[in-house]
Every structure is written in structure tokens, then in C-alpha cells.
Amino acid sequence: xxxxxxxxxxxxxxxxxxxxxxxxxxxxxxxxxxxxxxxxxxxxxxxxxxxxxxxxxxxxxxxxxxxxxxxxxxxxxxxxxxxxxxxxxxxxxxxxxxxxxxxxxxxxxxxxxxxxxxxxxxxxxxxxxxxxxxxxxxxxxxxxxxxxx
Amino acid sequence: xxxxxxxxxxxxxxxxxxxxxxxxxxxxxxxxxxxxxxxxxxxxxxxxxxxxxxxxxxxxxxxxxxxxxxxxxxxxxxxxxxxxxxxxxxxxxxxxxxxxxxxxxxxxxxxxxxxxxxxxxxxxxxxxxxxxxxxxxxxxxxxxxxxxx
Numbered sequence: 001x002x003x004x005x006x007x008x009x010x011x012x013x014x015x016x017x018x019x020x021x022x023x024x025x026x027x028x029x030x031x032x033x034x035x036x037x038x039x040x041x042x043x044x045x046x047x048x049x050x051x052x053x054x055x056x057x058x059x060x061x062x063x064x065x066x067x068x069x070x071x072x073x074x075x076x077x078x079x080x081x082x083x084x085x086x087x088x089x090x091x092x093x094x095x096x097x098x099x100x101x102x103x104x105x106x107x108x109x110x111x112x113x114x115x116x117x118x119x120x121x122x123x124x125x126x127x128x129x130x131x132x133x134x135x136x137x138x139x140x141x142x143x144x145x146x147x148x149x
Numbered sequence: 150x151x152x153x154x155x156x157x158x159x160x161x162x163x164x165x166x167x168x169x170x171x172x173x174x175x176x177x178x179x180x181x182x183x184x185x186x187x188x189x190x191x192x193x194x195x196x197x198x199x200x201x202x203x204x205x206x207x208x209x210x211x212x213x214x215x216x217x218x219x220x221x222x223x224x225x226x227x228x229x230x231x232x233x234x235x236x237x238x239x240x241x242x243x244x245x246x247x248x249x250x251x252x253x254x255x256x257x258x259x260x261x262x263x264x265x266x267x268x269x270x271x272x273x274x275x276x277x278x279x280x281x282x283x284x285x286x287x288x289x290x291x292x293x294x295x296x297x298x
Contacts, residue, residue, distance in 0.1 A: 013223070016223055017223060020223060020224055026224070029224070029225050029226070030224070030225070030226060031226055034226075037226045037227040038223050038226065038227045039227075040227060041221055041222065041223050041227030041228075041229075042223065042227075044221040044229075045221045045222065045223075048199060048221065050197060050199065050200075051199075051220070051221060051222075053222075053223070067222050067223075069218075069220055071200070071218055071232075071234070072190055072193040072194045072197065072200060073190065073194065073200075073202075073216055073234055073235055074162070074165055074166060074169060074187050074190050074191065074194075074202070074216075074235065075169055075175070075178070075179070075234070075235045076178050076179070077178070077179060077180055077183075077186045077187065078186040078187045078188075078189060078190030078191075079190075080190075080193075083220075083232070085220070085222055085224070086222055086223065086224045107296065107298070110298065111298050115298055116297070116298055117295050117296060117297050117298055118295070118296045118298065119270065119293065119294065119295050119296075120293075120294050121268065121270060121291035121292065121293045121294070122291060122292050122294065123290060123291055124289075124290055124291060124292060130292060133294050134294075136296070137296055138294035138295065138296045139294065139295055139296070140273075140292045140293070140294055141272060141273055141293065141294075141295050142270035142271060142272055142273060142292075142293025142294070142295065143270065143271050143273060143279060143289045143291075143292070143293060144268065144269075144270045144289070144290065144291025144292060144293040145268065145269050145270065145271065145282050145283075145287035145288065145289055145290075145291070146266050146267070146268050146287065146288055146290050146291065147256065147266060147267045147268075147285070147286055147287045147288070148265070148266050149256070149259065149260050149264055149265060149266055149267065
């Protein structure tokens with residue numbers, strides 16, 4: 001599939017926010033009408049060499065996004081691990097394998113950065129996403145806890 | 150409880166590794182006899198302003214550790230989130246509420262850094278840990294996936 005994954009730039013922020021908001025859980029959490037907080041967050045991500053906010057393009061159009069964080073830790077003999085967050089595929093581009101390609105490219109990047117594992121969490125209600133990650137070889141070995149502040 | 154949480158220094162690495170290794174899952178993954186990879190990882194954590202490797206002290210003795218990462222992202226209107234990893238309490242200091250105090254202090258730090266939520270994953274087999282996190286207000290809303298590279 002002819003998808004390219006590239007680092008997001010400030011001009012991608014509106015497209016990314018639109019994808020975050022066009023989602024059953026995201027729709028109640030995001031506010032695409034007010035971009036300033038997203039732009040401020042983008043500046044912090046962009047300044048952090050361990051954070052990679054990526055967009056997928058197909059035929060010159062943004063069709064997906066995810067964030068890949070490289071985390072250094074002492075566990076597992078000091079191996080870095082990768083964390084994938086905020087995976088979205090544009091609604092009108094779903095079902096074409098873009099999500100799989102997005103994850104495949106992110107895993108490849110994690111491997112290039114020397115990570116020993118890639119981790120992510122998925123809301124318990126997203127059963128379609130669970131089948132998707134299991135097909136890609138991820139194992140549901142953990143319980144994911146959140147505490148809202 | 151008279152526990153203080155402070156940033157780890159390079160001299161804490163052997164103590165932290167000993168705690169990581171003294172664990173039912175960690176014992177098969179860690180190698181305290183070979184500290185060099187841990188020291189290299191510590192240098193990277195220490196150089197990253199978003200990563201906080203912490204140790205808990207009681208009566209001048211190291212009794213616990215955890216790693217707190219502050220992650221910037223676009224989701225949730227650009228709110229930072231905190232990720233807790235590698236929580237350990239020294240075996241001979243367990244059962245005294247040190248773990249709860251460690252998490253409480255980490256959550257307080259996450260709040261101070263403006264995080265909207267704190268997240269962590271716990272291996273499905275650690276049922277005692279699950280009860281512990283639920284008592285502290287964490288909700289098991291997610292499935293945690295890992296892909297070993």
C-alpha cells in the first residue's frame with residue numbers, strides 16, 4: 001500500500017484534531033473549534049525528541065495519525081520501550097488497511113530506535129480495535145488503569 | 150507516613166535494579182550482576198526532562214521506586230498525561246503502605262505538572278496489584294497490549 005508516514009508539522013494540527021474528534025470516545029473529549037490548546041501541545045511534542053507525532057499520507061492526503069513515544073527505563077535491562085497513543089484513521093478512509101500499515105510502520109520505527117517492546121492500551125469498549133491489535137501480533141497481557149485528575 | 154520521594158541519582162541504580170529483579174516477573178528479565186546497561190539507561194532518563202525516575206526513602210533507606218513519565222499529546226484538548234511504570238517496593242518493606250504512599254506522591258506530582266490523567270498497566274497475573282490500584286481510585290477501563298520486538 002502506498003502510504004507514507006511522516007512527522008507532523010504545525011500545519012497538520014487541524015487535520016489531526018478533526019480525526020481525534022471524529023470518534024465515538026473522542027467526540028465528547030475534543031473541541032476542534034478551539035485550536036489554541038492543541039497548537040500549544042504540538043509545540044511541546046515537537047520540542048521533545050522522544051515524542052513522535054506522525055501522520056499517514058495517501059495520494060497527498062492525510063488519512064491517519066498516531067503518536068509514538070520512546071521511553072527509556074531501567075526495567076528489562078535498560079531497554080527502551082515504545083508507547084503508541086492516539087491512533088486514528090480518517091473516517092472516509094477506513095477499511096482499506098491504513099490502520100495496519102500505520103501500526104506496522106510505527107513498530108518498524110520502534111525497532112529502529114532499539115526498543116525491546118511496543119505497548120499500547122485500548123479502551124475496553126473498542127472490541128473492533130482489540131481484534132485489530134491481536135491480528136497484528138499484540139498480546140492483551142495487561143490491564144490498563146486510568147485515574148482522571 | 151514518613152516517606153520521601155526524590156529523584157533517583159546514578160548511585161541509586163544498584164538499589165533500583167535489585168528491586169526490579171526481586172519480583173516474580175522481573176526475576177526472569179533482569180540481570181543485577183551486569184549494571185552497565187542500567188547505568189546507560191539511567192543517563193538517558195536523567196537527560197530527559199519528561200522522565201522522572203523516583204525513589205522512596207524511609208529512615209534514610211531506599212524502600213521503593215517508580216518511574217513517572219509526563220507525556221504531551223494532542224488528545225483531550227492537548228492535556229499532558231502521566232504514565233507510571235516500574236513500581237516496586239523493597240521486599241522486606243512491603244505491607245506497610247509504602248506502595249500507596251509512592252503512588253499518592255506520584256499522582257500529586259502529575260497533578261502539579263498539569264496532567265489530566267494518570268495511566269499505568271499491570272500484568273494480568275498481578276491480581277494483588279489490581280486490588281491495590283483499584284483501592285487508590287484507578288479504573289481498569291483499558292486492555293493493555295504488548296508486542297515484544
